[in-house]
Amino acid sequence: MDIISLVLGEDATMDHGIVTSDDPILVSGAAGFLGPSVVGNLLDKGFRRIRCLARPTSNLARLNKEIDLRHGAGRADIVTGSLLSREDCVRLVKDVPLIYHLAAGGGTKAFSDAFLNSVVTTRNFLEAAIEHHSLRRFVNVSSFAVYTNRKKPQWRLLDETCPVEEHAESRAEAYCYGKVKQDELVIEYGQKHAVPYVIVRPGNVYGPGKDFIPGRVGIDSFGFYLHFGGANPIPFTHLNNCADAIVLAGLKPGIEGEVFNVVDDDLPSSRRYLRLYKRNVRSFKSVYIPHALSYLFCYVWEKYSKWSYGQLPPVYTRREWAASWKKTHYSNNKIKDKLGWKPSVPTSEGLRTYFESCREARNERA
Amino acid sequence: MLKIAIVGCGKIADSHASQIQRIPGCEIIGACDREELMARQLAERFHIKRHYGHLDALLSDVRPDIVHITTPPQSHFEIGRLCLEAGCHIYVEKPFTINAAETEELITLADRKGLKLTVGTDEQFSEVARRMRRLVHAGYLGGPPIHIESTWCYELGDSAYTRALLGDKQHWARTLPGGLLHNTISHGVAKIAEYLPGESPQVVAHGFVSPFLKGLGENDLIDELRVIMQAERGTTAYFTFSSQMRPALHEFRLFGPKNGLAFDEDQQWLIKLRGDRFKSYAEKFLPQASFAKQYSWSFFRNARLFLARDFHLNSGKRHLIGEFYRSINDGTPVPIAYREILLTSRIMDAIFGQISAKSHSISDVRITA
Numbered sequence: 001m002d003i004i005s006l007v008l009g010e011d012a013t014m015d016h017g018i019v020t021s022d023d024p025i026l027v028s029g030a031a032g033f034l035g036p037s038v039v040g041n042l043l044d045k046g047f048r049r050i051r052c053l054a055r056p057t058s059n060l061a062r063l064n065k066e067i068d069l070r071h072g073a074g075r076a077d078i079v080t081g082s083l084l085s086r087e088d089c090v091r092l093v094k095d096v097p098l099i100y101h102l103a104a105g106g107g108t109k110a111f112s113d114a115f116l117n118s119v120v121t122t123r124n125f126l127e128a129a130i131e132h133h134s135l136r137r138f139v140n141v142s143s144f145a146v147y148t149n150r151k152k153p154q155w156r157l158l159d160e161t162c163p164v165e166e167h168a169e170s171r172a173e174a175y176c177y178g179k180v181k182q183d184e185l186v187i188e189y190g191q192k193h194a195v196p197y198v199i200v201r202p203g204n205v206y207g208p209g210k211d212f213i214p215g216r217v218g219i220d221s222f223g224f225y226l227h228f229g230g231a232n233p234i235p236f237t238h239l240n241n242c243a244d245a246i247v248l249a250g251l252k253p254g255i256e257g258e259v260f261n262v263v264d265d266d267l268p269s270s271r272r273y274l275r276l277y278k279r280n281v282r283s284f285k286s287v288y289i290p291h292a293l294s295y296l297f298c299y300v301w302e303k304y305s306k307w308s309y310g311q312l313p314p315v316y317t318r319r320e321w322a323a324s325w326k327k328t329h330y331s332n333n334k335i336k337d338k339l340g341w342k343p344s345v346p347t348s349e350g351l352r353t354y355f356e357s358c359r360e361a362r363n364e365r366a
Numbered sequence: 367m368l369k370i371a372i373v374g375c376g377k378i379a380d381s382h383a384s385q386i387q388r389i390p391g392c393e394i395i396g397a398c399d400r401e402e403l404m405a406r407q408l409a410e411r412f413h414i415k416r417h418y419g420h421l422d423a424l425l426s427d428v429r430p431d432i433v434h435i436t437t438p439p440q441s442h443f444e445i446g447r448l449c450l451e452a453g454c455h456i457y458v459e460k461p462f463t464i465n466a467a468e469t470e471e472l473i474t475l476a477d478r479k480g481l482k483l484t485v486g487t488d489e490q491f492s493e494v495a496r497r498m499r500r501l502v503h504a505g506y507l508g509g510p511p512i513h514i515e516s517t518w519c520y521e522l523g524d525s526a527y528t529r530a531l532l533g534d535k536q537h538w539a540r541t542l543p544g545g546l547l548h549n550t551i552s553h554g555v556a557k558i559a560e561y562l563p564g565e566s567p568q569v570v571a572h573g574f575v576s577p578f579l580k581g582l583g584e585n586d587l588i589d590e591l592r593v594i595m596q597a598e599r600g601t602t603a604y605f606t607f608s609s610q611m612r613p614a615l616h617e618f619r620l621f622g623p624k625n626g627l628a629f630d631e632d633q634q635w636l637i638k639l640r641g642d643r644f645k646s647y648a649e650k651f652l653p654q655a656s657f658a659k660q661y662s663w664s665f666f667r668n669a670r671l672f673l674a675r676d677f678h679l680n681s682g683k684r685h686l687i688g689e690f691y692r693s694i695n696d697g698t699p700v701p702i703a704y705r706e707i708l709l710t711s712r713i714m715d716a717i718f719g720q721i722s723a724k725s726h727s728i729s730d731v732r733i734t735a
Binding site for chain 1: 401404407410411533
């Protein structure tokens with residue numbers, strides 16, 4: 001039983017602004033990296049009818065763990081379905097006033113796959129929601145990947161006012177393309193069909209369960225690690241902080257149509273993160289490439305790719321450089337001001353436990 | 367200017383669109399997918415003027431000269447038939463259809479309509495495959511092929527395709543008569559069909575689920591296949607498909623009465639296998655020197671092609687599409703003979719007829735033409 005129920009009585013209904021604790025809430029991508037934390041956060045807030053949507057093939061271990069930890073069986077139900085099936089979508093969103101749309105088409109290099117699993121799925125979801133007339137808030141979880149980081153109003157600062165990629169296909173990053181088009185679709189449905197949406201754009205989400213070095217730090221495409229990030233801050237957000245931001249975006253009234261970036265405080269630089277990772281998780285050799293050189297590398301690669309009709313794919317371009325390696329600062333002022341969000345896990349503590357989990361996972365595998 | 371349309375706007379359509387746009391004298395004028403959003407995204411990315419959610423609308427509105435069919439194989443026959451009926455030549459992604467009867471019907475229809483068709487077994491048109499063809503036609507083998515060996519591997523790694531295939535019991539690839547094999551082996555089988563004479567080879571196939579897949583709880587998806595074939599005139603062929611062996615080869619070997627040839631699709635080398643033997647101890651040393659020279663030559667050849675911007679990963683597709691378009695424009699023969707397309711379908715039918723997840727027994731079936 002959660003604390004709120006203990007204080008108010010098990011059957012008390014809490015009004016959370018957009019929904020009450022008895023309203024059904026749907027979380028897509030519930031078995032993904034972010035999903036279990038979002039479900040856990042909703043359970044902590046006392047919600048009793050959470051539908052956790054997972055693919056039939058998903059590994060449910062982390063999701064079940066979060067639910068069991070909070071004795072949430074009966075309050076959070078795992079349902080399976082495919083967002084590519086319109087029938088499934090209609091069935092899943094029936095009577096649901098609040099949808100957290102976390103499911104994403106990641107892990108592919110194919111633009112069409114990313115599009116199919118981001119845009120077509122979202123369209124199916126929105127159409128089903130419109131059909132049922134019960135939707136009060138659609139929280140669309142996007143990504144920092146959609147920002148162009150070029151021609152920004154404030155030169156070094158990246159915030160919600162920054163432009164998104166106009167030609168996402170030029171970024172040679174299928175995930176970015178899928179997310180840009182997904183955001184466009186949600187905005188279009190907001191305008192044409194009055195879908196009450198909020199867009200949340202997390203930076204690099206880290207936490208137990210995902211051992212990675214963000215592409216913003218560097219690349220290891222050539223058999224050795226090229227460190228491009230240098231002194232750039234990396235826009236990390238801890239899993240729990242990000243989940244909290246996403247949940248708040250679904251509950252706060254009066255923010256329809258708003259976009260919120262999610263990034264923690266006290267961000268480590270790329271150099272510091274790489275040093276900590278090597279010290280705490282695994283050691284490997286890396287070579288630092290100064291920004292001028294990495295820009296030149298991307299420029300030459302882009303030109304060669306074009307000249308050779310794609311003999312080398314346009315994976316390193318000036319657009320990619322601007323999005324990933326241009327020196328940039330990040331702001332979380334808007335989400336703090338409008339949603340009252342604050343990162344509950346400090347970066348130092350988050351990184352410590354994260355590295356610990358990476359070490360444990362590696363030891364288990366060994 | 368040839369008017370081209372693409373039907374089916376998934377992943378493979380991207381490589382078609384990008385290769386077509388490199389061929390002079392043609393323009394992609396329409397994209398079609400029953401999920402219209404998918405047609406729209408392809409049209410946006412490749413600057414295609416029109417997109418459709420219905421094939422009928424595409425065929426009647428833009429009246430393409432050639433339609434590239436890049437949908438899942440189950441729909442190839444019906445879409446191909448509609449396109450041919452509408453007067454369009456068709457380029458069909460591999461596998462051509464799901465069985466030889468459908469293949470035969472489409473070929474008959476194309477002939478009746480005076481139209482042309484081809485299948486996307488584009489690896490037959492890679493640089494080394496084309497070079498091998500030239501050497502064979504020049505008589506390097508010293509006569510008709512005696513034996514053929516084709517090895518075609520497919521790494522079942524952690525790709526999105528593999529995850530989807532393993533996780534989804536209703537995945538379209540599982541519903542094909544040959545399951546996973548149906549969607550993957552045609553490149554390797556088509557190479558054999560090119561050099562295997564006759565129309566009804568004897569086929570002995572053995573397929574099984576690898577221990578790797580069984581360990582993942584998968585007992586239905588056959589991912590290991592060994593096939594022996596013999597043509598009427600005695601030419602034999604081995605076909606190996608594996609998801610587990612390493613290196614994951616894409617190799618082809620052709621042996622004649624005098625000499626042999628071998629190429630590797632991934633590394634793009636072609637080696638002449640000399641039939642004559644050197645005398646005594648010379649046989650222990652000189653062939654190695656010859657191989658070293660040939661491999662070095664392959665290295666420099668590949669480097670030269672790369673520097674000349676002519677070493678693209680999809681070069682086979684561009685050559686096949688280009689030759690198909692040329693056959694339409696100039697009235698020259700189609701790049702892949704209909705006999706080969708049909709023989710590939712028949713061999714695949716015979717293989718899938720013999721293997722099943724339930725009984726991994728070896729049987730022997732003769733194809734009837």
